[in-house]
Amino acid sequence: MAIEHIFLNTDIPKEFQINNPIHQKTYLMDGEINTWSGEITNVYAAICEQKNGELEQKLIGSIPNMGEKNALEALDAASRAYDKGRGEWPMMKVEERIHCIQEFSKMMLETRDEVVKLLMWEIGKSYNDACNEFDRTIEYIEDTIQDLKKMNAEDSEIHFHDGVYAQIRRAPLGVVLCLAPYNYPLNETFCLLIPALITGNTTIFKPAKYGILLLEPLLKAFQKCFPKGVVNFMYGSGRTLVTPIMKTGKVNVLALIGNSKTANAIQGLHPKQNRLRLVFGLEAKNAAIVLPDCDLDLAVKECVNGSLAFNGQRCTAIKIIFVHQDIVDEFNEKFVAEVSKLKFGLPWEKDVNLTPLPEPDKPTYLKELIDDARSKGAKIINENGGNAIASFVYPAVLFPTNTSMNVFHEEQFGPVVPITSFKDINEPLDYISDSNYGQQVSLFSNDDDALAPLIDGLVNQVCRVNINSKCQRGPDVYPFVGRKDSAVSTLSVHDALRSFSIRTMVAFKDGELNNKVMNDLLENPMSNFVRK
Ligand code: G3H
Numbered sequence: 001m002a003i004e005h006i007f008l009n010t011d012i013p014k015e016f017q018i019n020n021p022i023h024q025k026t027y028l029m030d031g032e033i034n035t036w037s038g039e040i041t042n043v044y045a046a047i048c049e050q051k052n053g054e055l056e057q058k059l060i061g062s063i064p065n066m067g068e069k070n071a072l073e074a075l076d077a078a079s080r081a082y083d084k085g086r087g088e089w090p091m092m093k094v095e096e097r098i099h100c101i102q103e104f105s106k107m108m109l110e111t112r113d114e115v116v117k118l119l120m121w122e123i124g125k126s127y128n129d130a131c132n133e134f135d136r137t138i139e140y141i142e143d144t145i146q147d148l149k150k151m152n153a154e155d156s157e158i159h160f161h162d163g164v165y166a167q168i169r170r171a172p173l174g175v176v177l178c179l180a181p182y183n184y185p186l187n188e189t190f191c192l193l194i195p196a197l198i199t200g201n202t203t204i205f206k207p208a209k210y211g212i213l214l215l216e217p218l219l220k221a222f223q224k225c226f227p228k229g230v231v232n233f234m235y236g237s238g239r240t241l242v243t244p245i246m247k248t249g250k251v252n253v254l255a256l257i258g259n260s261k262t263a264n265a266i267q268g269l270h271p272k273q274n275r276l277r278l279v280f281g282l283e284a285k286n287a288a289i290v291l292p293d294c295d296l297d298l299a300v301k302e303c304v305n306g307s308l309a310f311n312g313q314r315c316t317a318i319k320i321i322f323v324h325q326d327i328v329d330e331f332n333e334k335f336v337a338e339v340s341k342l343k344f345g346l347p348w349e350k351d352v353n354l355t356p357l358p359e360p361d362k363p364t365y366l367k368e369l370i371d372d373a374r375s376k377g378a379k380i381i382n383e384n385g386g387n388a389i390a391s392f393v394y395p396a397v398l399f400p401t402n403t404s405m406n407v408f409h410e411e412q413f414g415p416v417v418p419i420t421s422f423k424d425i426n427e428p429l430d431y432i433s434d435s436n437y438g439q440q441v442s443l444f445s446n447d448d449d450a451l452a453p454l455i456d457g458l459v460n461q462v463c464r465v466n467i468n469s470k471c472q473r474g475p476d477v478y479p480f481v482g483r484k485d486s487a488v489s490t491l492s493v494h495d496a497l498r499s500f501s502i503r504t505m506v507a508f509k510d511g512e513l514n515n516k517v518m519n520d521l522l523e524n525p526m527s528n529f530v531r532k
Pocket residue numbers: 183184188313314315316471472473474
């Protein structure tokens with residue numbers, strides 16, 4: 001298929017067709033699935049269709065466009081459900097909260113086909129990647145449950161030091177505002193929401209700009225499995241909805257996967273900054289460093305996959321490649337050959353790798369990056385590189401790139417791969433230490449002597465050093481974190497439970513009265529906190 005033909009045709013498999021636009025008229029707030037009759041915002045697919053001789057992103061539905069009043073209603077509902085820590089949900093036994101999440105997970109499984117289909121349409125994710133996103137999320141929920149059970153059992157211990165007994169557990173923080181990104185609108189959402197909920201917080205959730213309709217099939221499960229007001233959804237412009245909520249000072253945790261500028265602006269709106277805990281996964285400019293003695297085929301394979309999986313729209317993507325000058329020509333030749341094997345097409349096509357992009361402005365932005373680099377001496381070294389038609393952009397591999405070019409510093413978050421050569425290892429190392437970002441790096445080498453000092457220096461600049469492997473978040477049990485403008489707080493199955501809770505203890509001075517009280521509380525399960 002030629003790039004010119006990457007738009008809707010009549011060959012959509014039946015199971016993936018959207019025959020009528022999905023107009024979402026419902027929203028979950030304060031335990032009710034309400035009907036929306038106000039303003040709406042149209043939802044367009046990442047995929048284009050021919051209309052009046054033009055290619056346009058296909059209209060697939062609409063969502064509510066809420067205002068300040070609705071945002072404050074969501075906040076009130078979440079605050080009431082938390083009820084100053086005395087609400088049903090924050091006071092509930094951990095086992096009971098776990099049960100609710102298990103029920104939710106069961107109901108969620110029933111929505112798999114619908115959610116996967118909408119992931120494909122709304123953000124252009126391939127069928128395989130969409131299935132992976134769904135299944136990985138279910139696994140994340142199960143792993144979170146197991147981790148919390150273990151944590152809870154360990155926290156049952158009664159400590160005794162210097163004449164004071166204590167039981168130390170983790171307690172919720174309050175109202176959590178969750179803002180998710182479009183590239184993993186299901187997985188990243190749940191990697192925030194599930195740990196926030198299971199630890200006893202109440203939540204307000206605003207989906208990203210794209211990937212919204214796919215959450216609608218889950219509203220019933222949220223309503224059925226959680227007490228009133230524990231989960232509240234709002235839809236619309238971030239500025240309109242988030243600003244008034246933050247200004248009240250009633251949000252206790254801001255959980256956001258997105259961009260550092262947005263995160264800083266939102267955080268700055270809170271009048272009591274010390275009350276606000278931040279859980280941020282932000283942008284990155286992960287580098288690959290390819291040393292002369294590496295397994296070149298492996299390095300190329302990992303760098304292609306690392307930079308172009310889901311069209312480069314991963315915060316963990318390799319976003320710049322430094323190759324030693326002695327092997328750069330061979331690396332480039334193999335790299336472009338490998339890129340040319342990537343299949344492009346529509347998300348439901350078998351084994352497709354490259355798909356249309358959901359952000360309407362992205363093709364123009366990528367073109368600007370490419371033009372800027374070319375005007376400063378870079379060349380597009382792969383056939384068809386940068387060719388774009390409507391929402392589809394064929395990957396552009398740029399070489400040589402240098403510090404004067406925007407693509408050298410900006411997170412492109414799309415299918416543009418800048419390659420640069422180096423002679424002295426300090427060139428990539430200085431790039432990383434001078435960068436505003438500090439998420440991950442990939443090192444490619446077979447030489448332990450060369451690797452060891454690089455590892456030892458780089459672990460102090462980024463949070464994950466990948467050896468002969470692409471950068472990635474998973475497995476989700478490992479810490480996902482970053483330095484500088486790449487993250488605040490740590491996410492992983494275990495760390496997220498800690499990020500959304502605080503160690504809190506009940507202490508007893510040793511003595512007849514207290515020993516009796518403590519024994520009574522432990523023997524007769526009256527408290528949900530102090531117990532065996
Ligand atoms: O965009 C950030 C995602 O969490 C990346 O996850 O590395 O597993 O694709 P991934």
